[in-house]
Amino acid sequence: xxxxxxxxxxxxxxxxxxxxxxxxxxxxxxxxxxxxxxxxxxxxxxxxxxxxxxxxxxxxxxxxxxxxxxxxxxxxxxxxxxxxxxxxxxxxxxxxxxxxxxxxxxxxxxxxxxxxxxxxxxxxxxxxxxxxxxxxxxxxxxxxxxxxxxxxxxxxxxxxxxxxxxxxxxxxxxxxxxxxxxxxxxxxxxxxxxxxxxxxxxxxxxxxxxxxxxxxxxxxxxxxxxxxxxxxxxxxxxxxxxxxxxxxxxxxxxxxxxxxxxxxxxxxxxxxxxxxxxxxxxxxxxxxxxxxxxxxxxxxxxxxxxxxxxxxxxxxxxxxxxxxxxxxxxxxxxxxxxxxxxxxxxxxxxxxxxxxxxxxxxxx
Amino acid sequence: xxxxxxxxxxxxxxxxxxxxxxxxxxxxxxxxxxxxxxxxxxxxxxxxxxxxxxxxxxxxxxxxxxxxxxxxxxxxxxxxxxxxxxxxxxxxxxxxxxxxxxxxxxxxxxxxxxxxxxxxxxxxxxxxxxxxxxxxxxxxxxxxxxxxxxxxxxxxxxxxxxxxxxxxxxxxxxxxxxxxxxxxxxxxxxxxxxxxxxxxxxxxxxxxxxxxxxxxxxxxxxxxxxxxxxxxxxxxxxxxxxxxxxxxxxxxxxxxxxxxxxxxxxxxxxxxxxxxxxxxxxxxxxxxxxxxxxxxxxxxxxxxxxxxxxxxxxxxxxxxxxxxxxxxxxxxxxxxxxxxxxxxxxxxxxxxxxxxxxxxxxxx
Numbered sequence: 001x002x003x004x005x006x007x008x009x010x011x012x013x014x015x016x017x018x019x020x021x022x023x024x025x026x027x028x029x030x031x032x033x034x035x036x037x038x039x040x041x042x043x044x045x046x047x048x049x050x051x052x053x054x055x056x057x058x059x060x061x062x063x064x065x066x067x068x069x070x071x072x073x074x075x076x077x078x079x080x081x082x083x084x085x086x087x088x089x090x091x092x093x094x095x096x097x098x099x100x101x102x103x104x105x106x107x108x109x110x111x112x113x114x115x116x117x118x119x120x121x122x123x124x125x126x127x128x129x130x131x132x133x134x135x136x137x138x139x140x141x142x143x144x145x146x147x148x149x150x151x152x153x154x155x156x157x158x159x160x161x162x163x164x165x166x167x168x169x170x171x172x173x174x175x176x177x178x179x180x181x182x183x184x185x186x187x188x189x190x191x192x193x194x195x196x197x198x199x200x201x202x203x204x205x206x207x208x209x210x211x212x213x214x215x216x217x218x219x220x221x222x223x224x225x226x227x228x229x230x231x232x233x234x235x236x237x238x239x240x241x242x243x244x245x246x247x248x249x250x251x252x253x254x255x256x257x258x259x260x261x262x263x264x265x266x267x268x269x270x271x272x273x274x275x276x277x278x279x280x281x282x283x284x285x286x287x288x289x290x291x292x293x294x295x296x297x298x299x300x301x302x303x304x305x306x307x308x309x310x311x312x313x314x315x316x317x318x319x320x321x322x323x324x325x326x327x328x329x330x331x332x333x334x335x336x337x338x339x340x341x342x343x344x345x346x347x348x349x350x351x352x353x354x355x356x357x358x359x360x361x362x363x364x
Numbered sequence: 365x366x367x368x369x370x371x372x373x374x375x376x377x378x379x380x381x382x383x384x385x386x387x388x389x390x391x392x393x394x395x396x397x398x399x400x401x402x403x404x405x406x407x408x409x410x411x412x413x414x415x416x417x418x419x420x421x422x423x424x425x426x427x428x429x430x431x432x433x434x435x436x437x438x439x440x441x442x443x444x445x446x447x448x449x450x451x452x453x454x455x456x457x458x459x460x461x462x463x464x465x466x467x468x469x470x471x472x473x474x475x476x477x478x479x480x481x482x483x484x485x486x487x488x489x490x491x492x493x494x495x496x497x498x499x500x501x502x503x504x505x506x507x508x509x510x511x512x513x514x515x516x517x518x519x520x521x522x523x524x525x526x527x528x529x530x531x532x533x534x535x536x537x538x539x540x541x542x543x544x545x546x547x548x549x550x551x552x553x554x555x556x557x558x559x560x561x562x563x564x565x566x567x568x569x570x571x572x573x574x575x576x577x578x579x580x581x582x583x584x585x586x587x588x589x590x591x592x593x594x595x596x597x598x599x600x601x602x603x604x605x606x607x608x609x610x611x612x613x614x615x616x617x618x619x620x621x622x623x624x625x626x627x628x629x630x631x632x633x634x635x636x637x638x639x640x641x642x643x644x645x646x647x648x649x650x651x652x653x654x655x656x657x658x659x660x661x662x663x664x665x666x667x668x669x670x671x672x673x674x675x676x677x678x679x680x681x682x683x684x685x686x687x688x689x690x691x692x693x694x695x696x697x698x699x700x701x702x703x704x705x706x707x708x709x710x711x712x713x714x715x716x717x718x719x720x721x722x723x724x725x726x727x728x
Contacts, residue, residue: 307711325705343688350687
C-alpha cells in the first residue's frame with residue numbers, strides 16, 4: 001500500500017457499541033444494526049472498516065463495542081488486532097469511548113490524529129469519503145482544528161442533527177471548509193426545510209477528525225470530571241487495565257460527544273462532503289437503498305409477490321407469498337415476525353419498547 | 365342415547381377427500397382444510413362427526429377420504445370403526461364416493477337412508493341442524509324423496525351454488541319443504557342479488573338425504589357407466605375389495621354429485637333451514653367467523669398489534685408484531701409465510717397454482 005502522508009499519523013476509532021431497536025426483529029441486543037447484513041454479504045461494521053483500511057492500516061484501527069457483542073465483532077473483523085477491539089464495560093454513549101480512545105492513541109503517538117467514525121451507516125462514495133477525510137486530517141494536523149465531516153443535505157430530514165456553517169475558511173482540494181457556528185439537534189420539519197433552503201446547514205454524520213491531544217484538552221475544559229476519570233484509567237494501563245476500567249467507566253456520565261463537546265468548543269471546522277451517506281435509520285430507509293424488482297419489491301429469492309408493490313420482504317428460510325399488498329415491511333426471523341406499514345417503520349422502536357415492558361426478554 | 369326413530373336407519377356419509385388450497389399455507393395436500401383447527405381445538409372434520417354422533421351412532425358413520433390423509437383421519441376420529449374410514453384410490457369428486465357409500469349401506473340395510481355431509485364447513489346451530497335432518501330423513505324414508513338441505517341465503521354470495529325452489533310441498537315441524545326446480549352454479553353478483561331478492565332460492569350446502577336404493581337407481585339412470593363400475597366393486601366386496609377398488613375407481617368420471625345427478629333427477633325436495641352455516645371458503649370468511657379483539661384483530665396470544673385494525677394473524681410459535689397495518693391476513697407456518705390483503709384472500713389459490721407451476725412440491 002502506497003502510504004498517503006495525510007493519513008500517516010491517523011488512527012481510526014470506529015464506534016460499534018450501539019444497540020438500536022429500529023431494525024427489530026433482525027436487530028437484537030446481541031445483534032445490533034452494525035452487525036446486520038442489510039446490504040450485501042458483509043455487516044455494516046465490516047463495511048465501515050473496509051472503507052478506511054485502504055488508507056489507515058488495521059494496526060491503527062480501534063473498534064469500541066460492548067461486552068454482549070465483542071466476540072462477534074472479533075469474529076467478523078479478523079484483520080483488526082484483538083487488543084484494539086475494546087468492549088466498554090457499560091453503555092455510556094460516545095463521549096467516554098472517544099476520550100478513552102484518545103488516551104490509547106496518545107500513548108502510541110503524542111501527535112496522533114483521531115478519525116472518529118460510526119459503524120452503522122452507509123457511504124456509497126468511498127473515494128469521496130477518502131478525499132474528505134484527507135482534507136480533514138490535514139486541517140487537524142497542520143492547524144489543530146477539530147473537524148466535522150458534514151454531509152450536504154438532499155432533503156429536509158428530521159431524523160438528523162445539523163451543523164450550521166459560518167464563514168468559508170478555505171478551499172482545500174475540491175472541498176469547502178467552513179467555520180462551524182453551531183451544532184443543532186434534530187429539527188421539526190418546518191425548521192429542517194428552512195435549513196435546507198438556506199444552504200447554510202450540513203447534516204451531522206457523527207464523523208470527526210482531530211488530534212487526540214486536542215480532544216483531551218477540550219474534555220479537560222468542558223468535561224473535567226470525565227477527563228479526570230479517563231486520566232486515571234490511562235495511568236492504570238488504559239483499555240488493558242480491565243479492573244480499573246470496569247470500576248471507573250460505569251461512573252462516567254452517559255453523554256454523546258455532540259452534547260459533551262461539539263456544541264461548546266471553538267476551533268471547529270466543517271468539511272462539506274457529498275458521500276452518498278445514509279444512517280439507514282429505519283426499514284423504510286433500508287428499503288430505499290435496496291435493489292428492487294420491477295414492481296418495487298425488495299424480496300428474497302424464495303418468495304412470490306402476487307399483485308404486490310413496493311414491499312420490503314426479509315425472510316431467513318421461509319418461503320414468503322404476498323397477495324395484493326403494498327408498502328409493507330415484512331421481516332421474519334427464527335422467533336419473530338414483523339408486519340409494518342413502510343411509512344410507519346420509525347415506530348418499530350415503540351413496539352420493541354412494548355415488548356420490553358411486557359418482559360419478553362428473549363425477543364429483545 | 366335415546367334413539368330418535370327418524371334416524372334409526374340413517375347412515376352418515378361424511379365426505380373428507382377434498383384438498384383445497386384456499387387456506388394455504390396452513391392447508392396442504394397432507395393437511396387439507398377439513399383437518400385444520402380453524403375454530404377451536406378440533407378439526408372441521410371432527411366437528412362434522414361430532415354434529416351427527418348425537419343421533420347417528422359411529423357404527424353407522426362412514427368417512428370417505430384420500431390415501432394421503434387417511435392415517436390422520438383415523439387418528440382424529442378414534443370413535444369411528446376403521447373399516448368405515450375409506451380412502452378413495454383416486455380423487456374423483458363426490459359422485460363416485462357417494463355411489464360407493466350407497467352400496468356399502470345397501471349391503472347392511474336394504475332400506476337404509478344416506479345422510480351425505482361435507483366435512484369442511486361449519487354449522488353454528490347444531491339443534492336446528494338435527495331438526496332439519498330429521499325432517500329430511502322422514503321425507504326420504506316415507507316418501508322416497510331425494511332431499512337437499514338448503515340454506516336460507518343471508519347475502520348475495522357468488523361463491524355458492526343455489527337451489528331454485530318450486531311449489532311448497534309441505535310444512536313439517538318448523539320446516540318448509542319445497543319441490544326443487546333446479547340446481548344452479550355459482551352466479552355473478554347481479555344474478556346472486558336477484559336470487560336473494562326473489563326469496564325463491566336457497567344455498568346448496570352439499571348436504572343431501574335419500575335412501576341408498578334411490579341414489580343407486582338414479583345413478584343407473586343418469587350415470588349408467590359409473591353405476592356398472594360401482595356394481596362390480598360392490599360384487600367384489602365393496603370398499604374392502606382393495607385391488608378391485610384400486611383398479612376400477614380411478615376409471616370413474618371425475619364429477620360432483622351436483623352435476624351427475626342433482627341437476628337432472630326428479631323427486632327432489634328441499635328443506636329450507638337456518639343453520640348458521642358457512643363453507644368457510646377463504647381466510648376472509650375465517651376472519652369473519654373468528655373472535656376478535658377490540659380493534660377487530662384476530663390474533664394469537666403471542667402477538668402485539670400496534671395501531672393495527674381488522675387483521676387476521678395466524679402463527680404457530682413465532683411472536684408476531686404488526687405496526688400500522690389493516691385488513692391483512694398474515695399466516696405463518698414452519699416453512700412458509702403468507703401476507704395477503706384480506707379482500708384478496710380468494711386469490712390465495714392462484715398463488716398456490718403458481719407455486720405448483722414452479723415445481724415447489726414441498727410447499728403444496
